[in-house]
Amino acid sequence: KRFFKKLFIIGIYAAVLSSSPLFAQLQVKSYVDKNIIENGDQFTLFVEISGKDSQKSGQPDLPDLSAFAAFLGSGSSRSVQIINGKMSVTKTLQYQYQAIKEGKFTINPVQVKAGGKTYSTGSINIEIVKSSGSTQRPQNRSRSNSSMISSKDLYLRVIPNKHKVYVNEPLVLTYKIYTRVDVTSFGFQKLPETTGFWVEDFTKNASRPVTKTEVINGVRYTVATIKEMALFPMSAGDKVLEPMVIVCSVRVKRRSNDIFDSFFDDPFGRQINKSIASKPLKISVKPLPQQQKPADFSGIVGNYVISASVDKNYVSTNEAVTFKFIVKGSGNLKTLPEPKIKFSDDFEVYPPKVTQNVSFTSGIVHGTKTFEYVLIPRKPGIKKLPAVKLSVFNPAKNKYELLSTKQIILNVKKSNKKFDSAAHTGLTKEEVMLVDKDIRFIKTECSRFYPAKPEPVFSNLWFLILMLFPVLSITTAVIYRRHADKMMTDQAYARNKRSSKMAKKRLADARKVMDEERGKEFYAEAGKALIGFVADKLNIPEAGLITKDVKEKLKKLGVSEKTINEYFECVNICDIKRFSPETSTHDEMKSFIKRAEDAIDLLNREI
Structure with a gap:
């Protein structure tokens, strides 16, 4: 009786501990970088996910902030800690916003789903105050470094060649940086969403753009064109292109009246990061006139x-x-x-x-x-x-x-000349390749037989397998453990390992819509499989993927020119079929899905 009583008390104690936060599988919290924000300034909402299952969690369900803030972009980071032999992984997601309305507001809880459970954070109160309209602020070391640069000194502008276009008529967009400060480098943080457009990127030497000077309202700016692209709208209506967000690295020198501060400062200045965004762009897309429209209209404009x-x-x-x-x-x-x-x-x-x-x-x-x-x-x-x-x-x-x-x-x-009938036998190319290979040679002699002899127990195959089984089991467990740890901590390794599985899943989704009436969905899913596979292999984002850069990276990895051309030919077919007015037959889609699988398999073997 005493034994069962102790066992019962231990069970209750374990249940209480497992339900405490110390033993929780996941912890989620949210916070902002500042609670009081000037109208027009940027602020960041952080979502921190920590615990054993942090890598298995889905994307957070963010509250709607559109009433008082405009979404600019997002980023993420991971940190790993090992304490007393136990590993803890923390994933931090950053969401940048720009304040657009004055007042006091509440950011509702963020929800994260993992392991069939939903985790919620607390709410956050912020206040958006009137902009001071001046870049001269009190000097203090706790302020954000990026606030040293005003929107008049550094900004991003999108320039369209026109604001009204027809369906499938090119809309040329030019993105330019205007700066009065020393920008040493920049990186794309968020590209505008181009769903519903056929996109052609003509950017040349994006990493080192050519600069020139322009005078605007009596002020001289250094101007750099960082992206040129043509958008072909596929449907009529009013469209809004979201802002492009970039992060600029700026070299600045801190001004001080203290001679000792000036003496010990870096004479070349220090680098700070500044995020800038273009304004949303409104475009009016006119439908093609129906009057006098030819029955055999090709669809091009x-x-x-x-x-x-x-x-x-x-x-x-x-x-x-x-x-x-x-x-x-x-x-x-x-x-x-x-x-x-x-x-x-x-x-x-x-x-x-x-x-x-x-x-x-x-x-x-x-x-x-x-x-x-x-x-x-x-x-x-x-x-x-x-x-x-x-x-x-x-x-x-x-x-x-x-x-x-x-x-x-x-x-x-x-x-x-006599007609060469051998060249017109009615065989397809695949059937011709099988000639002389469909019948194997029959052996006319049998192998030599030897009399069976009794073997010692230790030379028996099953005996050796049973002896080696524990060693192989332990080795396999160690290798799997290292693999699992690497999958949680190394993003590039995890994407590479999951690339084939994700590609097969997306191709399976394409097969589900393999129907003449759903041809565009079929090629869209197949295109996602092809783009997603190469992006996972190279550990690069799918959004804004530039074909020329990807081809150069594949060549450096030793992939043959033939394999690269075949792979991107499949990608181009997906793009063309998605927007082409013609429909594809079931046989064409079946043939293409086989071609896409072969292209992925061939690229996977050569990387």
Whole structure:
């Protein structure tokens, strides 16, 4: 009886301890960097998650602060502590806001979900006061270093080429830094959300932009263009582009009347970080007119010219002829679908090779797109290659245009060579590759047999397996423990290890919407799988991913040019199919998902 009584008391004691905060799996708290904020100034909301399951927690559910603050961007950091052999991980999330309304406000609790439970923080009271309108503030060492720089000395501006555009008409945005202080470097903290736009980034040498000087309202500024991009809206309506946020590293010198402060200060100054944001940009997107809209409208908007040509006009039967159809002009050429050309049945026509070159000059997006067909005439005579027609919308003229090439005459004479039937067996490329490989050689001799001999117990395979099992189990446990610790503390390692699993999951989501009516969703999910996989492998954010930089990083890791080109060809197909007016068949989507899987698998083997 005494034994069961002690056991009962110990059980109650353990239950009380496990429910105390000391034994809690997760602790969540929120706080701000300052409670009294001037209107127009920035403040930061911190969410700190600590405990054993901090890495397994989801994204915090933030309260709505839009009534008195504008969201600018976010960041995160992690810290690891080991006390008495026990590891503690703390994850801190930072959310930056800008005060927009005066008054006293309450930031409601932040909620975090983990392990099927919901954790809440306390509420925070803040006060937004009227801006003093002056950059001269009392000198004290506790103030924020970034407050030493006013918004008149350093700011970010977005300049659009126009405020009203048609659907699929290019909207060119130029982001510039205007500064009167010594900016040594900068980094992108938040890029504007571009959902609903086709994006072309033409930024050149973003890390070291070319600077010039401008005089604004009698004040001289150093100006640097840090990003140039073209947005092609895919739907009509009023759009608002969120601010871009960057962090500038500024070299400053502290001014003091104390001679000793000046003597011991760094003569080259010290570096401080300053976050700046552009203003939200309102854009009006006009729908394309429905009146006089051609039934075969290609969907592209801009100013174009087209041409068609062949490499030779006199050929023999069974001799290949190259037919080129070229579209040249300013606009979103990448979304131009393959033209529907009805060639004569006297020709054997192969799928076209498509090449495109898009560039940005003097604020205009222009380029060429070429469709190159291989035609093989089977019958002699005078053959006519049809004129190619293309319907476009010209925003400068505010009307639809029907572009057309001239008809091409081809003289085909009968060939004296015999028809090479071996090249036209009806086999596909995949079937031809299997020739001589589908039947294995049959061995005509059997292996040599030897008489069985009794073996000692210690030479028995099962005996050796049982002896090695404990050692292998301990080794495996140690390796797994190190792997689990690294997964919690090393973000790059964790993303790399989970990359294949996440890519397979996203491709599985794409398969669920593999339907002709949901083609855009299918290619959107497939695109997420491709972009997410390479971003996880290289430990870079998916947002704002620049293809040129990624290709350079892959080349440095030893990935072949062929593998890189195939991978990003799949990415380009996803982008084009998402915004193309044409629908894809189930077979095309099935073929593409196999191609995407092969591209991911090949890249995974070479990294």
